Amino acid sequence: MLVLPKGVRHLPGYFDRTQQEALVEEIRSVVAAAPLYVPEMPKTGKPMSVRMTNCGTLGWVTDKARGYRYQPLHPATGEPWPAIPASLMALWETVSGAEKAPEACLINFYGETAKMGLHQDRDEADLSCPVVSVSLGDDCLFRIGGTERGGRTVSLRLMSGDVLVFGGESRLAFHGVDRIYPGTSTLLKNTGRINLTLRRVTV
Template sequence: MTGDLFAGLERTPAVERITEGALLLRAFVDASEAAQLMRDIATVLAQSPLRHMQTPGGFRMSVAMSNCGQYGWVTDRRGYRYQSLDPLSERDWPPMPASFLALAGRAAEAAGFAAFVPDACLVNRYEPGAKMSLHQDRNEIDMTQPIVSVSLGLPATFLFGGMERSDKAQRMRLDSGDVVVWGGPARLAFHGVDTVRQAEHPLTGACRYNLTFRRAR
């Protein structure tokens, strides 16, 4: 069984309100755009390969990560931070592809955040069994800028909570092409991804990719 039973059919774009300041843009990325994004992901990863980073507490993240843009988000024993150099190569992160920039700006505008120009894009690969625990995106300087999160490939259950980790999180299925945008009063909401299940998807095979666009500086 494929990860998306409707992978061969056109999905109808729709907008769903998660909470004030947070929207889910269903089927926002069409098939041709998704294919271009995957080609550009391959180019980025050829320069800065995926890696399993270590948290400050010494735990290995189950999600494989890389970055592109002026800054990249990294974590190790020294903490969470943005930096301009890839710690593996000690070179600049790959430039952000034009397709990434165009999608991030278009999605942000559709969610009510005009003139969003990200300077960092996290490229995350979720293989079956991988997950992302509830967390806040709080390493950015300008909290007036939104977060734009793009799903490609296998479906996943997205968790979107409140301002406290203990707040009950909404659970929603994200399919390939869905985009979540949050900012304003929801900018520091806790969010995460439940464990990705074993499946196959025609776009990505047995994994899910996520592009998370941010304005770091």
């Protein structure tokens, strides 16, 4: 039996197929206003393997010159990010246990070969609220560990409609995506995975 780190909750199949389809349409509307772009690693400028955008009052971005940060405007269009869909706000209210509302929803699109190295979500000023993550589309192999790099990790397969919440002792847990399993879902028109992460940024 898989034992997740304390503070991590996996809610498999939280969204049913109809809800997933509605959520994908909402994300399409977000992307129409705030197009996906390829972020760059700080200092090196190496492109990441995912494409991303955001919705909410703040959006997480990264580039060679200024590194990881939150800002109110899309880096390519200069326009404010679209609002977080009501369905995601309702999810936050139901599962986060937080009194404060999320300010950012990072939207990552993973193609067939995309990955995400182990990292911490630590660019937020308020670490009292958890990160709430939604998986849509193809399955992925997700890995999460402790708050120290190089520590023990566990892996689980996230499927379309799954929700993952990590907070408390695991708010700064290292986590990443080791691989995508192409063709495991028919939700998206083509293969790929959408990951949504809701976050509170300011105190």
